[in-house]
Amino acid sequence: MFPVLLSEWIKVRTVRSTFITLLLTFVVTVGLGAVVCAVLASTWNTQPASERADFDATGASFSGIALGQLALIVFAVLVVTSEYSSGMIRATLGAVPQRLTLMLAKVLTVVGLVGVVSVLTAFISFFLGQALLGSHRTSLSDPGVTRAVFGMAVYMTLLALLSVGVAFIVRRPIPALAILMPFFFLVSPILNAVPKVKNVAHFFPDVAGRQLYSVHGNTDVPYGPTAGFFIVLAWSVGCVVIGYLLFARRDA
Amino acid sequence: MIEVNELTKRYGDKLAVDHLSFTIPQGVVTGFLGPNGAGKSTTMRMLLDLDRPTSGSVRIDGKHYGQLREPLKYIGALLEAKAVHPGRTAYNHLLWLAASNRIPTRRVDEVLALVGLTAVAKKRSGGFSLGMGQRLGIAAALLGDPKILMFDEPVNGLDPEGILWVRNLMKSLAAEGRTVFVSSHLMSEMALTAEHLIVIGRGRLLADMPMNQFIDQNSRSFVRLRTPQPEQLLDMLSRNGMTALQDRDGGWEVENGDMARIGDLAAEHRVTLHELSPQRASLEEAFMRMTAESVEYHTGGSGTGAPAQQDPKPEPAAAWGANWKKES
Ligand SMILES: Nc1ncnc2c1ncn2[C@@H]1O[C@H](COP(=O)(O)OP(=O)(O)OP(=O)(O)O)[C@@H](O)[C@H]1O
Ligand SMILES: [Mg+2]
Numbered sequence: 001m002f003p004v005l006l007s008e009w010i011k012v013r014t015v016r017s018t019f020i021t022l023l024l025t026f027v028v029t030v031g032l033g034a035v036v037c038a039v040l041a042s043t044w045n046t047q048p049a050s051e052r053a054d055f056d057a058t059g060a061s062f063s064g065i066a067l068g069q070l071a072l073i074v075f076a077v078l079v080v081t082s083e084y085s086s087g088m089i090r091a092t093l094g095a096v097p098q099r100l101t102l103m104l105a106k107v108l109t110v111v112g113l114v115g116v117v118s119v120l121t122a123f124i125s126f127f128l129g130q131a132l133l134g135s136h137r138t139s140l141s142d143p144g145v146t147r148a149v150f151g152m153a154v155y156m157t158l159l160a161l162l163s164v165g166v167a168f169i170v171r172r173p174i175p176a177l178a179i180l181m182p183f184f185f186l187v188s189p190i191l192n193a194v195p196k197v198k199n200v201a202h203f204f205p206d207v208a209g210r211q212l213y214s215v216h217g218n219t220d221v222p223y224g225p226t227a228g229f230f231i232v233l234a235w236s237v238g239c240v241v242i243g244y245l246l247f248a249r250r251d252a
Numbered sequence: 253m254i255e256v257n258e259l260t261k262r263y264g265d266k267l268a269v270d271h272l273s274f275t276i277p278q279g280v281v282t283g284f285l286g287p288n289g290a291g292k293s294t295t296m297r298m299l300l301d302l303d304r305p306t307s308g309s310v311r312i313d314g315k316h317y318g319q320l321r322e323p324l325k326y327i328g329a330l331l332e333a334k335a336v337h338p339g340r341t342a343y344n345h346l347l348w349l350a351a352s353n354r355i356p357t358r359r360v361d362e363v364l365a366l367v368g369l370t371a372v373a374k375k376r377s378g379g380f381s382l383g384m385g386q387r388l389g390i391a392a393a394l395l396g397d398p399k400i401l402m403f404d405e406p407v408n409g410l411d412p413e414g415i416l417w418v419r420n421l422m423k424s425l426a427a428e429g430r431t432v433f434v435s436s437h438l439m440s441e442m443a444l445t446a447e448h449l450i451v452i453g454r455g456r457l458l459a460d461m462p463m464n465q466f467i468d469q470n471s472r473s474f475v476r477l478r479t480p481q482p483e484q485l486l487d488m489l490s491r492n493g494m495t496a497l498q499d500r501d502g503g504w505e506v507e508n509g510d511m512a513r514i515g516d517l518a519a520e521h522r523v524t525l526h527e528l529s530p531q532r533a534s535l536e537e538a539f540m541r542m543t544a545e546s547v548e549y550h551t552g553g554s555g556t557g558a559p560a561q562q563d564p565k566p567e568p569a570a571a572w573g574a575n576w577k578k579e580s
Binding site for chain 2: 003004006007008010011014015016017082083086087088089090091092093094095096097098249250251252
């Protein structure tokens with residue numbers, strides 16, 4: 001297992017797309033979060049009272065993830081699909097024919113790397129956002145805040161895992177991105193605004209993730225952060241398991 | 253030893269490999285021949301467990317490929333399609349391969365030098381020419397110093413110098429006692445390198461025999477004659493116990509004829525000859541005849557017309573070499 005893990009790590013660190021996509025994830029998430037916080041702070045007095053009452057300073061500093069997650073999805077999808085689009089998957093399986101071992105190594109590599117990037121992104125987004133919020137800020141010692149910040153890192157990592165699973169199912173980069181990006185950026189937010197449908201859409205991974213990384217959470221959504229974590233986990237593990245089952249029996 | 257047993261692969265309606273059984277002999281170059289679409293690449297992918305057989309099995313020293321630990325140390329393969337990420341350097345491509353099978357890193361530099369890519373080792377492989385890509389694929393196959401090597405059309409896209417290099421490489425690998433299994437659709441190329449021959453067509457086994465046996469069975473020699481007096485010629489030949497068959501363009505062929513004797517007889521009988529030449533049907537022709545019924549895609553018309561050669565009995569290999577140059 002260790003040699004395969006090392007080999008997967010070499011693969012990931014020797015292509016430019018890794019740096020570009022992960023840097024973009026970090027910059028967009030932190031940057032957009034900072035802009036949102038700065039704008040909120042300067043327009044605080046014009047905000048409606050109800051907004052001000054249940055203002056979630058932690059969630060506000062994580063606003064950037066709505067866009068930042070797209071770059072993260074691209075990273076995770078490319079780790080898998082570039083093997084197929086370049087034909088390299090045949091070299092990979094020639095070297096490591098044990099497909100379960102191979103997939104585990106890929107998953108662990110992605111989880112490890114994205115885990116580190118996510119923790120950095122979560123904490124820096126948080127501290128920068130709070131600094132910009134000025135007097136409306138919160139701190140890690142307030143109830144639920146530390147959980148929400150780590151929740152952010154966990155959500156990002158699980159999102160990468162989910163994308164790896166989908167990439168193994170779909171194999172080609174464009175279709176995989178064409179499923180994932182609109183889903184997280186458009187479909188889920190829209191369906192969550194439609195009455196009735198939203199009862200189902202509330203269980204989508206991005207909504208569950210938001211419960212995980214905000215302090216107050218969305219009161220419309222019928223579950224809290226712990227359930228949110230398990231819902232995102234179920235989506236990710238589900239996609240990876242389906243991906244593995246297909247990967248194990250398909251021709252490379 | 254690689255044993256293929258009743259191997260079958262179906263893609264939808266298409267039967268790509270059809271109950272194929274053969275054993276690849278150890279320590280020699282085995283040519284794996286077949287026209288386009290015969291199922292060579294598919295068979296090779298199944299040997300590596302990349303494509304799963306519909307039925308049948310492959311055993312490598314009794315084991316399934318998936319049971320091999322660190323398979324690169326055991327069997328190295330160059331497959332048809334490029335298997336390299338264009339954004340990664342040649343060195344890094346070999347580095348991850350080496351890491352996966354616990355091959356020492358210094359071996360990466362060794363194989364790069366061996367295939368002549370040292371100068372471009374730190375360049376992205378996306379910019380490589382076809383020939384450089386092929387060399388990188390060969391470097392990857394050699395990385396684990398395996399005792400079995402498998403090459404799918406390794407000379408594709410190479411210039412004459414590259415072809416010569418690959419040919420010599422295969423021979424030297426076999427001389428070191430390694431098993432080399434190489435596919436091609438050119439009989440003439442194989443005749444130069446392979447000691448054993450496996451021919452398939454439409455996924456079925458057509459021949460499995462030592463190269464020289466194939467040559468003995470399939471290289472026909474004859475004398476070609478041309479004359480403005482065909483009746484006299486035929487009469488003269490038949491009275492001397494020889495028969496002639498007319499060929500496609502009006503000449504006559506005498507199977508296993510003695511050229512000097514025919515010349516003498518013609519002078520004696522005052523038969524004018526416009527041509528008297530020794531001929532040898534090329535192996536390419538024999539191969540095409542063998543696979544004629546199984547060819548997947550005919551190119552309009554001219555099909556099997558590999559020209560018979562002017563061959564005043566030189567060393568066979570040299571003659572086929574000349575033939576190969578004309579065709580490639
Ligand atoms: N993945 C696939 N899906 C569907 N059909 C396939 C697939 N791979 C191969 N085939 C078909 O199987 C047959 C055998 O193909 P294969 O590539 O093995 O032939 P080949 O002998 O390697 O030919 P060539 O000399 O052109 O490389 C062909 O008819 C091909 O179209
Ligand atoms: Mg082929």
